[in-house]
Amino acid sequence: MFEELLADRTSIMGASAIREILKVVGKPGMVSLAGGIPSPDSFPMERIKELTDRVFTKYASSAFQYDLSEGFTPLREAMSAYLAEKGIIAGPDEILIQSGSQGVLDSLGKVLISKGDKIAVEAPTYLGAIQAFKPYEPEFVRMEMDDQGLVPESLEDTLKNHRIKFIYTVPTFQNPTGRSITLERRKRIAEIIIKYGALLVEDDPYSNLRYTGEPVPAIKTMAPDNVIYITTLSKVLAPGLRIGVVAAPKVITNWLVIVKQGVDLHTSTFSQAIAAEYISGGYIEQQLPKIIELYRPKHKAMLAALEKYFPKGFTFSKPEGGMFIWAEGPEGLNLIDAYWKAIEKNVAYVPGKYFYTEDSEGFSTMRLNFTMSEVPVIEQAVERLAGVLKSL
Amino acid sequence: MFEELLADRTSIMGASAIREILKVVGKPGMVSLAGGIPSPDSFPMERIKELTDRVFTKYASSAFQYDLSEGFTPLREAMSAYLAEKGIIAGPDEILIQSGSQGVLDSLGKVLISKGDKIAVEAPTYLGAIQAFKPYEPEFVRMEMDDQGLVPESLEDTLKNHRIKFIYTVPTFQNPTGRSITLERRKRIAEIIIKYGALLVEDDPYSNLRYTGEPVPAIKTMAPDNVIYITTLSKVLAPGLRIGVVAAPKVITNWLVIVKQGVDLHTSTFSQAIAAEYISGGYIEQQLPKIIELYRPKHKAMLAALEKYFPKGFTFSKPEGGMFIWAEGPEGLNLIDAYWKAIEKNVAYVPGKYFYTEDSEGFSTMRLNFTMSEVPVIEQAVERLAGVLKSL
Numbered sequence: 056m057f058e059e060l061l062a063d064r065t066s067i068m069g070a071s072a073i074r075e076i077l078k079v080v081g082k083p084g085m086v087s088l089a090g091g092i093p094s095p096d097s098f099p100m101e102r103i104k105e106l107t108d109r110v111f112t113k114y115a116s117s118a119f120q121y122d123l124s125e126g127f128t129p130l131r132e133a134m135s136a137y138l139a140e141k142g143i144i145a146g147p148d149e150i151l152i153q154s155g156s157q158g159v160l161d162s163l164g165k166v167l168i169s170k171g172d173k174i175a176v177e178a179p180t181y182l183g184a185i186q187a188f189k190p191y192e193p194e195f196v197r198m199e200m201d202d203q204g205l206v207p208e209s210l211e212d213t214l215k216n217h218r219i220k221f222i223y224t225v226p227t228f229q230n231p232t233g234r235s236i237t238l239e240r241r242k243r244i245a246e247i248i249i250k251y252g253a254l255l256v257e258d259d260p261y262s263n264l265r266y267t268g269e270p271v272p273a274i275k276t277m278a279p280d281n282v283i284y285i286t287t288l289s290k291v292l293a294p295g296l297r298i299g300v301v302a303a304p305k306v307i308t309n310w311l312v313i314v315k316q317g318v319d320l321h322t323s324t325f326s327q328a329i330a331a332e333y334i335s336g337g338y339i340e341q342q343l344p345k346i347i348e349l350y351r352p353k354h355k356a357m358l359a360a361l362e363k364y365f366p367k368g369f370t371f372s373k374p375e376g377g378m379f380i381w382a383e384g385p386e387g388l389n390l391i392d393a394y395w396k397a398i399e400k401n402v403a404y405v406p407g408k409y410f411y412t413e414d415s416e417g418f419s420t421m422r423l424n425f426t427m428s429e430v431p432v433i434e435q436a437v438e439r440l441a442g443v444l445k446s447l
Numbered sequence: 448m449f450e451e452l453l454a455d456r457t458s459i460m461g462a463s464a465i466r467e468i469l470k471v472v473g474k475p476g477m478v479s480l481a482g483g484i485p486s487p488d489s490f491p492m493e494r495i496k497e498l499t500d501r502v503f504t505k506y507a508s509s510a511f512q513y514d515l516s517e518g519f520t521p522l523r524e525a526m527s528a529y530l531a532e533k534g535i536i537a538g539p540d541e542i543l544i545q546s547g548s549q550g551v552l553d554s555l556g557k558v559l560i561s562k563g564d565k566i567a568v569e570a571p572t573y574l575g576a577i578q579a580f581k582p583y584e585p586e587f588v589r590m591e592m593d594d595q596g597l598v599p600e601s602l603e604d605t606l607k608n609h610r611i612k613f614i615y616t617v618p619t620f621q622n623p624t625g626r627s628i629t630l631e632r633r634k635r636i637a638e639i640i641i642k643y644g645a646l647l648v649e650d651d652p653y654s655n656l657r658y659t660g661e662p663v664p665a666i667k668t669m670a671p672d673n674v675i676y677i678t679t680l681s682k683v684l685a686p687g688l689r690i691g692v693v694a695a696p697k698v699i700t701n702w703l704v705i706v707k708q709g710v711d712l713h714t715s716t717f718s719q720a721i722a723a724e725y726i727s728g729g730y731i732e733q734q735l736p737k738i739i740e741l742y743r744p745k746h747k748a749m750l751a752a753l754e755k756y757f758p759k760g761f762t763f764s765k766p767e768g769g770m771f772i773w774a775e776g777p778e779g780l781n782l783i784d785a786y787w788k789a790i791e792k793n794v795a796y797v798p799g800k801y802f803y804t805e806d807s808e809g810f811s812t813m814r815l816n817f818t819m820s821e822v823p824v825i826e827q828a829v830e831r832l833a834g835v836l837k838s839l
C-alpha cells in the first residue's frame with residue numbers, strides 16, 4: 056500500500072546498497088575499518104559540560120527559543136573571526152549555520168540543481184554528497200584525480216565540454232581517498248574556475264586534522280567569489296551537535312536561507328550556542344592538538360601495517376591527515392565480493408565502488424578508516440584483511 | 448553573477464514576501480501579535496538544566512556522537528509509550544525523529560511529491576507546510592473549511608475529482624485559524640480516506656495546549672494505516688531543540704530514513720537525549736499544566752478584547768486552545784494594506800493571505816497570536832488594532 060505514491064525521485068535514491076552491506080558491521084567481535092566517524096575520545100567532554108553550563112547562564116531561554124534561519128548570531132560572528140585566520144574572508148552575514156555539512160549539501164542541491172543539470176565530481180567522491188544531490192536528479196560528470204588530488208586539466212576539459220552547474224570537491228584529506236590537492240594545483244584550479252566563471256563547492260571537514268606536513272590554504276582563499284566553502288564542527292568538537300557552516304557568494308546564501316526555512320527552520324539553537332562558546336572562547340585551538348595527538352599514532356600504524364601486510368599489486372594512498380586511507384587492488388578484483396569474506400574474518404571496510412558515480416568503476420578499491428580503532432587493533436585488522444585479500 | 452545557476456524550483460520559492468513584511472516586527476516599541484512562537488516562560492528551564500546534567504552522566508560521549516538517521520533509540524522508545532497514551536499505536540521502529548516538524552514536512556515532500564503532483568490542503572493552511580512542499584513543485588488543491596474545521600464533503604469531492612498524492616491537515620487548533628475538526632467530522636474523514644485508500648498527513652503541534660473543552664482523539668487513532676501523524680516538542684518543551692516526531696506506515700518511514708541520510712544524517716543527538724529524558728521521566732505531564740495555566744488567561748484576554756473592540760463586520764474564531772485566533776473582515780478589505788497602518792501604530796499581525804495557496808483568496812483575513820504577549824499588552828494591542836481597522 057502507498058508504494059505507488061512515492062515520488063519519481065524516490066526510485067533513484069536506492070543508495071541503500073551500502074546501508075544494507077554495512078548492517079553487519081555492528082556484529083559482536085567485528086573490527087570496523089568501515090566507519091567514517093571520529094573517536095569519542097576526541098570529544099572535549101569536560102569542556103562541553105562547562106560550556107553547556109555557561110550557555111544556561113549566558114543565553115538562558117534564548118538558547119532554547121526559535122532563532123534565525125541564518126544561524127545563531129554569536130556563532131556566525133565567532134565563525135567569521137575563526138575563518139579569517141585561515142584566510143577565508145566572510146562577514147557574519149555571509150556565513151550560514153546548517154544542520155551538519157550534510158545540511159549544507161542538501162540545501163545547495165535544492166537551490167541549484169534542476170533535473171538533468173550537470174554536476175562535476177571527483178572520481179571517487181564523497182558518498183554523502185551523492186546522497187544529498189541525487190534526489191534533485193542531476194547528471195554527474197566525473198573528473199580525474201590522482202595522488203595529487205583533482206587533475207586541473209580534467210576540470211578544464213569538463214568545463215569546456217559540459218554545461219556544469221557546479222563543481223564539487225573535497226580538496227583536503229578527501230573522503231574516501233585521503234588525498235589532498237597540492238598547492239600548485241589549487242592555484243591552477245582557482246585560475247580555471249575564475250576563467251570559466253564557474254562555481255565550485257569546497258567541502259572541507261578534515262583540513263584541521265593534519266598529522267604531518269604543512270597546511271595548504273583553501274581554494275576559497277584563491278577564488279573567493281567563485282567558491283562555496285563548507286566546513287563542520289563534527290570532527291573538531293562533536294558530530295552529535297550537527298553543526299555545519301557555509302560561506303558563499305551572497306546570491307547563494309540568500310537562497311540557502313529561504314530554503315532552510317522550509318527544511319528545518321533553523322539548526323538547534325542549543326547546539327549552536329555551545330559551538331559559539333567553543334569557537335569564540337578559543338577552545339578549538341586548545342583541543343585540536345589533543346585530537347591530532349590521538350589520531351597521529353593510529354594514522355601511522357595503519358600506514359605501516361598496510362606497508363607490511365598488504366599483498367603485492369595493492370597500492371594505497373599516503374595522506375598527511377584526515378580519517379581515511381584508500382587502497383586499490385589489481386584490476387579485475389571485486390572488493391564487494393571480498394567484503395563478505397572479510398566479514399567472516401570479523402573485519403569490515405567500505406568497498407570503494409560506492410564512492411563512484413559511474414556504475415562500472417571502483418570494483419577493486421576500498422576505504423579504510425583509522426580513527427575509531429586502537430593501534431593494536433588496527434595492526435591486527437589490517438593483517439587479517441591482508442590475509443583475506445591474498446586468498447582471493 | 449550565478450543568478451543564472453539557480454534551479455528552476457528556486458524561482459517559485461519566492462515565499463519571501465511574508466519574510467519581508469515581518470522584518471519590521473522587531474522594531475522597538477512594536478507589539479507583535481504576528482509571532483507563532485511559544486513564550487519562553489513556557490520552557491521548563493530548571494528541568495532542562497537538570498536533564499542536561501543527567502544526559503552527561505547517563506549517555507556521556509554517545510550523546511555527542513553520530514547516531515541513527517531513524518532517531519535516538521531511547522527517545523523513540525519514550526515517544527512510542529507517550530503516543531500510546533493518546534491512542535496512537537506505533538512501535539519505536541515505526542517512529543522517526545526529525546529536525547522539528549518542519550523537517551518531517553520537508554522529508555515527506557521529498558519522498559512523495561513529483562513535479563505536478565496534487566496535494567490537498569485546507570484553505571487556509573499552515574504556511575510552513577506550503578514552504579516545505581513548494582520546492583518539490585506540487586499543485587495545491589484547496590479544500591473548504593469552516594468553524595468545525597475541514598469539511599468532509601469537500602475532502603470527498605477532492606478525492607473524487609483529483610488524483611491526490613496526500614491530504615495535509617492541522618486538525619487541532621489549526622495554524623493559522625485556531626479551528627479544530629470536530630469528533631464527528633474526524634470519524635467521517637477517517638471513513639473517507641479509508642474508502643478512497645488515501646494518505647493523510649495529520650500535523651499535530653498544538654493538541655496538548657487545550658484551555659477549555661474536552662480533548663478530541665487524533666485522526667490517526669481512527670485510520671491508523673492511512674495517516675502519517677506528526678508532532679513536535681517545540682510547544683511543550685522548547686523549539687530550539689528542533690525535535691519533530693513522525694509515526695507513519697512502514698513504506699513511508701523506510702523512505703523517510705533514506706531521505707534523512709541525505710538531508711542532515713540525523714537530528715542533534717544531544718537535543719534528542721534531553722528530550723528522551725523529558726518524555727520518559729514523565730516531566731511533560733508535570734510541565735503541561737503549567738504551560739496551560741500560562742496561556743489560558745492570554746487566550747481568554749484576546750477573545751474578550753476582540754469581542755469588546757473589534758469593529759462590526761469582523762468575525763473571529765473561538766478556539767479552545769493552541770496559539771492563534773483568526774479574524775476575518777468584510778469582503779473587499781485588504782489587510783495587507785492595513786498591515787502597514789497597524790505598523791505605524793506599533794501593532795503587528797500576519798495578513799491571512801499568506802496562508803492560502805490560491806492567489807485571490809484571504810485578503811480580508813488576519814492571524815493573531817496570543818502566546819507571546821502579557822494580558823494587558825494583548826488588550827491594548829487589540830484595542831489599537833481595532834482602531835486601525837475602524838479607520839479603513
